[in-house]
Amino acid sequence: KAGVTQTPRYLIKTRGQQVTLSCSPISGHRSVSWYQQTPGQGLQFLFEYFSETQRNKGNFPGRFSGRQFSNSRSEMNVSTLELGDSALYLCASSSDGLGTSGNEQFFGPGTRLTVL
Amino acid sequence: QKEVEQNSGPLSVPEGAIASLNCTYSDRGSQSFFWYRQYSGKSPELIMSIYSNGDKEDGRFTAQLNKASQYVSLLIRDSQPSDSATYLCAVVGYGQNFVFGPGTRLSVLP
Numbered sequence: 001k002a003g004v005t006q007t008p009r010y011l012i013k014t015r016g017q018q019v020t021l022s023c024s025p026i027s028g029h030r031s032v033s034w035y036q037q038t039p040g041q042g043l044q045f046l047f048e049y050f051s052e053t054q055r056n057k058g059n060f061p062g063r064f065s066g067r068q069f070s071n072s073r074s075e076m077n078v079s080t081l082e083l084g085d086s087a088l089y090l091c092a093s094s095s096d097g098l099g100t101s102g103n104e105q106f107f108g109p110g111t112r113l114t115v116l
Numbered sequence: 117q118k119e120v121e122q123n124s125g126p127l128s129v130p131e132g133a134i135a136s137l138n139c140t141y142s143d144r145g146s147q148s149f150f151w152y153r154q155y156s157g158k159s160p161e162l163i164m165s166i167y168s169n170g171d172k173e174d175g176r177f178t179a180q181l182n183k184a185s186q187y188v189s190l191l192i193r194d195s196q197p198s199d200s201a202t203y204l205c206a207v208v209g210y211g212q213n214f215v216f217g218p219g220t221r222l223s224v225l226p
Binding site for chain 2 (some may be wrong): 033035042043044045048055056058088090092098101103104105106107108109110
């Protein structure tokens with residue numbers, strides 16, 4: 001089985017711009033979660049999508065949004081970029097996000113976003 | 117109070133020794149526990165999942181869970197230099213959100 005894929009791998013933007021990141025989960029996985037990883041804050045949960053619906057949300061401002069398509073692929077959007085948004089954005093998929101083993105998450109390679 | 121705590125390290129062990137990594141959590145309702153390994157510049161890789169009290173072994177790795185004491189640990193036997201990485205503990209609580217600890221940096225010395 002192919003793993004989780006994320007595009008693009010690297011991105012450079014300037015303050016005020018917006019960005020869209022894409023994630024394709026492992027085939028058959030229906031839950032997709034997004035995380036932000038920075039040296040200072042570690043891995044922080046952004047949101048989780050399951051069957052095209054946002055099921056869980058972390059403590060991030062509304063500038064961070066996402067969606068999921070019928071094929072389980074997911075996109076994350078950040079509007080009005082700030083310098084502090086520079087981070088590694090990771091996507092993880094799981095089969096259904098619930099219960100024993102169903103919630104094991106497998107990470108993609110990440111998108112490295114730099115905001116100048 | 118942080119929800120998931122780990123010693124940041126670095127934890128240095130000689131090659132062939134047992135590395136012991138610890139994690140404590142605050143949410144008593146947590147039901148799922150995971151250990152991830154992250155090499156520098158790479159994404160986290162799932163090593164072990166554990167859901168019930170006791171030990172779970174997979175090759176050189178053993179995860180131990182004690183819900184009463186709210187801790188989970190990872191033992192790596194016969195440590196190899198290739199095990200040098202940051203180890204992340206993740207806990208899933210009532211809301212089904214993954215909460216990650218800050219990670220412990222392990223260095224295995226040849």
